[in-house]
Amino acid sequence: MQIVKDNQLIDNSWKYVADDAELVDGDITISLLRWEKDHQQLLAHEGKLGLRIAPNDSVDEMAANLKGIDLVELDFPDFADGRLFSHAWYLRSRFGYQGEIRATGHFMPDQVFYLSRVGVNAFAPEKVEYLPFVLTNLNDFTVEYQNSIN
Amino acid sequence: MYQYNDIDQTLVDERVAQFRRQTEQYLKGEISEDEFRALRLRNGLYVQIHAPMLRVAGPYGLFNATQFRKLAHIARTYDKNYCHFTTRQNVQFNWPKLEEVPDILAELATVQMHAIQTSGNCMRNTTSDHLAGVSIDEIEDPRPYCEIIRQWTTLHPEFDYLPRKFKMAVSGSVHDRAATQFHDIGLHLVKNDAGEVGFKVLVGGGLGRTPVIGQVIKPYLEKKHLLSYLEAILRIYNLFGRRDNKYKARIKILVKESGLAKFSALVENEWLHLRDSNELSDARINAIKAQFTPPAYINNADIDTSFIDQQQEHKAFATWVKFNTTAHKTAGYRAVFLSLKAPDVAPGDVTDFQLDAVADLADKYSFGEIRSTHRQNLILADVNQADLFTLWQQLVSLNLATPNIGTVTDMICCPGLDFCSLANAGSIGIAKEINEALDDIDYIHDIGDLKINMSGCMNGCAHQSVGHIGILGVDKKGTEWYQITLGGSSENDAAIGDRLGPAVAKDQITKAITTILDVYIKNRLNDEPFLTMVNRVGVTPFKEQVYADS
Numbered sequence: 001m002q003i004v005k006d007n008q009l010i011d012n013s014w015k016y017v018a019d020d021a022e023l024v025d026g027d028i029t030i031s032l033l034r035w036e037k038d039h040q041q042l043l044a045h046e047g048k049l050g051l052r053i054a055p056n057d058s059v060d061e062m063a064a065n066l067k068g069i070d071l072v073e074l075d076f077p078d079f080a081d082g083r084l085f086s087h088a089w090y091l092r093s094r095f096g097y098q099g100e101i102r103a104t105g106h107f108m109p110d111q112v113f114y115l116s117r118v119g120v121n122a123f124a125p126e127k128v129e130y131l132p133f134v135l136t137n138l139n140d141f142t143v144e145y146q147n148s149i150n
Numbered sequence: 151m152y153q154y155n156d157i158d159q160t161l162v163d164e165r166v167a168q169f170r171r172q173t174e175q176y177l178k179g180e181i182s183e184d185e186f187r188a189l190r191l192r193n194g195l196y197v198q199i200h201a202p203m204l205r206v207a208g209p210y211g212l213f214n215a216t217q218f219r220k221l222a223h224i225a226r227t228y229d230k231n232y233c234h235f236t237t238r239q240n241v242q243f244n245w246p247k248l249e250e251v252p253d254i255l256a257e258l259a260t261v262q263m264h265a266i267q268t269s270g271n272c273m274r275n276t277t278s279d280h281l282a283g284v285s286i287d288e289i290e291d292p293r294p295y296c297e298i299i300r301q302w303t304t305l306h307p308e309f310d311y312l313p314r315k316f317k318m319a320v321s322g323s324v325h326d327r328a329a330t331q332f333h334d335i336g337l338h339l340v341k342n343d344a345g346e347v348g349f350k351v352l353v354g355g356g357l358g359r360t361p362v363i364g365q366v367i368k369p370y371l372e373k374k375h376l377l378s379y380l381e382a383i384l385r386i387y388n389l390f391g392r393r394d395n396k397y398k399a400r401i402k403i404l405v406k407e408s409g410l411a412k413f414s415a416l417v418e419n420e421w422l423h424l425r426d427s428n429e430l431s432d433a434r435i436n437a438i439k440a441q442f443t444p445p446a447y448i449n450n451a452d453i454d455t456s457f458i459d460q461q462q463e464h465k466a467f468a469t470w471v472k473f474n475t476t477a478h479k480t481a482g483y484r485a486v487f488l489s490l491k492a493p494d495v496a497p498g499d500v501t502d503f504q505l506d507a508v509a510d511l512a513d514k515y516s517f518g519e520i521r522s523t524h525r526q527n528l529i530l531a532d533v534n535q536a537d538l539f540t541l542w543q544q545l546v547s548l549n550l551a552t553p554n555i556g557t558v559t560d561m562i563c564c565p566g567l568d569f570c571s572l573a574n575a576g577s578i579g580i581a582k583e584i585n586e587a588l589d590d591i592d593y594i595h596d597i598g599d600l601k602i603n604m605s606g607c608m609n610g611c612a613h614q615s616v617g618h619i620g621i622l623g624v625d626k627k628g629t630e631w632y633q634i635t636l637g638g639s640s641e642n643d644a645a646i647g648d649r650l651g652p653a654v655a656k657d658q659i660t661k662a663i664t665t666i667l668d669v670y671i672k673n674r675l676n677d678e679p680f681l682t683m684v685n686r687v688g689v690t691p692f693k694e695q696v697y698a699d700s
Contacts, residue, residue: 082311117307146299
């Protein structure tokens with residue numbers, strides 16, 4: 001499936017590997033738990049590595065594990081769970097993370113403007129038909145009252 | 151009063167366009183019910199028993215005449231010729247059509263108004279002292295800081311999906327008229343030992359199901375740190391506030407469960423990272439302050455004392471001056487309350503005709519500005535005493551001069567079962583019944599300062615737990631019952647009322663209230679106010695009489 005990254009439609013090259021699944025070739029994301037558990041094996045992985053972060057994941061633990069990470073996926077279980085907005089903010093403005101931050105899971109296309117403002121630069125919406133909405137809604141506002149990360 | 155610049159205007163215009171697009175997508179089935187609910191709530195739109203309800207923001211309770219005319223126009227064109235003022239100084243329309251809401255919001259935007267974040271689990275309209283800028287006990291005008299907070303909270307990208315709603319209030323006076331001890335964050339402008347003005351910050355207060363008095367988290371915060379400190383509190387709340395149970399999701403529960411010491415340590419640690427990078431400059435504060443300069447008062451307005459003679463000639467005028475006007479820091483001026491608690495009217499309701507008329511009166515007598523109060527009345531804040539008599543006559547003809555401000559019939563009342571889909575019991579009807587029972591204005595004045603707050607359910611929109619007398623509607627097997635509390639207060643002596651006893655049936659509640667008043671009249675010492683007496687004797691003497699026959 002395609003995703004939106006830096007305001008463009010692109011093909012997604014990343015695969016998420018669940019905690020109980022075998023590692024696969026290519027660029028993969030894993031949970032913090034897996035990253036800590038299979039650390040040595042993952043360091044030897046040939047593709048790029050990404051972390052999939054859930055709202056419950058501790059910000060400090062996330063911060064301590066960013067070395068060698070090219071993608072952080074913020075995985076929404078529910079669009080109403082606003083904690084991941086703070087995770088994104090921390091990644092960019094406190095921990096200086098420069099790689100891709102991607103929203104995945106159950107977020108609304110109507111949240112992408114705010115997400116982009118806290119530092120999310122890629123969006124993998126639940127449904128492919130949301131992709132045009134994501135692209136449009138990123139431009140909902142031309143003004144803002146607060147400092148932005150993007 | 152703050153005037154929008156290009157950025158403010160563009161923001162509300164773009165918000166209207168966004169909501170128009172969202173409404174269209176919802177009606178086409180492109181946005182789910184669940185998702186649209188979150189989006190419409192953040193634009194003030196509830197779905198109630200009869201129709202949607204639209205809540206429009208009254209930023210810290212400040213309006214101008216043009217805005218009132220627009221509200222009148224909306225009431226006439228899109229609603230049933232009236233609207234309702236709330237305890238958060240906002241305005242509600244009870245009968246808009248969903249498809250027309252984007253048009254209503256577009257109309258509001260033309261007069262620098264909006265409905266952004268008036269509901270939903272986000273930062274809400276910041277409230278303040280309705281006498282800000284004119285009260286005699288003011289340390290500093292809180293309105294510039296309210297406006298700074300309004301801008302900071304509006305469309306804040308990180309804090310729009312909080313665990314629960316989040317309310318702030320700012321007071322600049324010694325006497326707290328903004329119930330700051332019952333807000334998620336309460337801010338008091340205070341002087342430190344060096345004579346500088348900053349903020350005392352309270353956190354974790356709130357009403358609703360679990361009323362809690364806020365605790366001081368920062369006794370003195372320099373003004374330049376206002377926004378960084380708010381940001382630190384909000385971030386800690388966003389990350390650690392409970393999301394597993396909506397009844398335990400407010401910040402008051404987080405503060406209570408973690409303890410103030412642990413909570414403030416988290417906030418302090420976060421704030422240390424932020425405070426130097428996000429300072430509020432003096433230039434910014436002064437630029438906003440410049441929008442709240444005093445109006446062009448006439449010098450020596452106190453020389454014309456004809457209103458004193460007029461009071462001697464007209465007893466009704468004198469009574470109105472006593473109850474419905476209050477002292478002003480400028481000699482010769484008074485702040486005038488317009489009572490939205492006429493006996494035959496639902497508390498807080500105002501018609502399109504009245505809105506237009508009030509706009510004209512504001513233009514003529516009060517520099518074109520109007521305020522709403524958290525007790526659901528209106529204020530013309532800057533009236534020359536020489537104009538009081540003429541103004542009074544016009545307010546009488548508009549049914550806005552009931553001399554009951556601060557008295558037992560100046561009840562705070564939620565819409566209750568008549569309109570609200572959350573309510574368990576009616577409240578407007580009970581308010582009417584109590585009014586009918588208390589038809590002797592001299593008796594009402596004899597009772598004096600007594601605040602009745604009445605909510606139709608546990609959510610407590612009418613702040614019943616801090617009423618001197620609180621009335622809470624509950625459902626018992628499909629019938630309406632009412633719990634009574636005594637001794638609450640939302641002012642400096644903040645207190646949560648004590649339960650009188652078991653709930654009383656609907657046909658007994660008015661009698662229970664009049665009994666409580668009789669007990670007070672018979673047992674008070676000299677001029678002892680109701681609240682003082684309750685604090686002295688407790689609930690027992692009241693309880694004995696109210697339940698005597700049952």
